[in-house]
Amino acid sequence: xxxxxxxxxxxxxxxxxxxxxxxxxxxxxxxxxxxxxxxxxxxxxxxxxxxxxxxxxxxxxxxxxxxxxxxxxxxxxxxxxxxxxxxxxxxxxxxxxxxxxxxxxxxxxxxxxxxxxxxxxxxxxxxxxxxxxxxxxxxxxxxxxxxxxxxxxxxxxxxxxxxxxxxxxxxxxxxxxxxxxxxxxxxxxxxxxxxxxxxxxxxxxxxxxxxxxxxxxxxxxxxxxxxxxxxxxxxxxxxxxxxxxxxxxxxxxxxxxxxxxxxxxxxxxxxxxxxxxxxxxxxxxxxxxxxxxxxxxxxxxxxxxxxxxxxxxxxxxxxxxxxxxxxxxxxxxxxxxxxxxxxxxxxxxxxxxxxxxxxxxxxxxxxxxxxxxxxxxxxxxxxxxxxxxxxxxxxxxxxx
Numbered sequence: 001x002x003x004x005x006x007x008x009x010x011x012x013x014x015x016x017x018x019x020x021x022x023x024x025x026x027x028x029x030x031x032x033x034x035x036x037x038x039x040x041x042x043x044x045x046x047x048x049x050x051x052x053x054x055x056x057x058x059x060x061x062x063x064x065x066x067x068x069x070x071x072x073x074x075x076x077x078x079x080x081x082x083x084x085x086x087x088x089x090x091x092x093x094x095x096x097x098x099x100x101x102x103x104x105x106x107x108x109x110x111x112x113x114x115x116x117x118x119x120x121x122x123x124x125x126x127x128x129x130x131x132x133x134x135x136x137x138x139x140x141x142x143x144x145x146x147x148x149x150x151x152x153x154x155x156x157x158x159x160x161x162x163x164x165x166x167x168x169x170x171x172x173x174x175x176x177x178x179x180x181x182x183x184x185x186x187x188x189x190x191x192x193x194x195x196x197x198x199x200x201x202x203x204x205x206x207x208x209x210x211x212x213x214x215x216x217x218x219x220x221x222x223x224x225x226x227x228x229x230x231x232x233x234x235x236x237x238x239x240x241x242x243x244x245x246x247x248x249x250x251x252x253x254x255x256x257x258x259x260x261x262x263x264x265x266x267x268x269x270x271x272x273x274x275x276x277x278x279x280x281x282x283x284x285x286x287x288x289x290x291x292x293x294x295x296x297x298x299x300x301x302x303x304x305x306x307x308x309x310x311x312x313x314x315x316x317x318x319x320x321x322x323x324x325x326x327x328x329x330x331x332x333x334x335x336x337x338x339x340x341x342x343x344x345x346x347x348x349x350x351x352x353x354x355x356x357x358x359x360x361x362x363x364x365x366x367x368x369x370x371x372x373x374x375x376x377x378x379x380x381x382x383x384x385x386x387x388x389x390x391x392x393x394x395x396x397x398x399x400x
Contacts, residue, residue, distance in 0.1 A: 020187060021188045026148040033058070039159050043057070047104050061115030063357050065118065066357060072119060129341075141329045281397045
């Protein structure tokens with residue numbers, strides 16, 4: 001009798017420790033990237049790189065995401081998902097330390113390694129959630145994506161205070177985030193000890209191959225939803241301040257609007273997956289996200305008052321928080337099991353981050369040739385409509 005009681009308690013303790021580990025890993029999935037943007041001017045001054053090369057510091061991790069995402073599930077099958085997440089965090093820490101040494105070569109090499117480390121954890125976490133929390137996919141996804149979003153905003157907000165307020169300079173300011181990675185590595189270590197690659201291999205014999213995933217209609221709809229929402233997110237992160245400046249706002253106020261947008265996204269980043277998990281179909285949620293997004297973009301087109309602009313920014317933030325967390329939730333909901341969730345995650349995030357890398361570049365070209373912000377905002381509207389169409393397909397109660 002005592003053994004029967006001990007086993008459930010032991011399983012609950014392991015799941016709790018795993019959940020804490022997932023949360024700590026999620027702390028590190030954006031902050032190492034978002035912390036760079038505010039420090040670009042300091043980096044340019046010290047290294048002498050051009051604006052174009054400075055832009056690569058944001059684009060390079062996304063390219064790493066796009067390339068590595070497709071290989072991460074295969075590596076997870078060979079070594080075990082838990083082991084690969086640990087190695088991904090170790091690579092992230094190495095990349096952070098390398099890019100902080102100050103030389104141009106180390107800066108770009110380290111940035112690429114940062115992207116590789118994050119890509120591995122990005123892809124494999126949905127598979128682990130599907131495997132270990134199959135009846136709580138929405139709740140766990142909402143928890144870790146909201147933590148990811150919070151630390152993304154924190155990364156942007158703390159960079160200048162660390163570099164100037166605490167006199168650390170840009171190198172040590174970026175190095176600070178290595179301590180957070182170290183904490184994640186320590187907390188994740190028990191998962192490495194308990195993982196078994198042999199079990200993953202055994203399970204893989206009973207699921208569709210990666211080739212079948214790429215031939216699935218609903219897999220492509222999930223992928224397009226992920227990719228188009230990524231295009232919108234990274235394009236607005238890169239160009240929203242400039243759009244607002246052209247609409248008449250000051251530079252400082254435009255920066256605050258970007259912060260407001262990211263903070264507004266946090267509540268729905270958590271609640272959307274929880275809600276999505278309670279419905280058999282997520283089509284209605286996709287439509288609401290589209291309405292929020294389009295209303296926000298329309299408000300920026302009208303630009304009638306500061307109040308309308310703030311409301312528009314908040315609506316866009318709501319939509320962004322909902323769309324990223326729903327995209328990650330759909331990976332788990334549309335997959336039959338953990339192995340398939342890993343393959344679908346690799347497919348969706350590979351194409352998703354390719355579009356994320358292309359988006360800011362394309363919008364930047366349009367901003368160069370367009371005297372007003374009307375055309376970029378209309379393009380955002382078109383992308384939103386395409387995202388909703390693909391999301392309605394992805395929200396069907398079917399599996400890959």
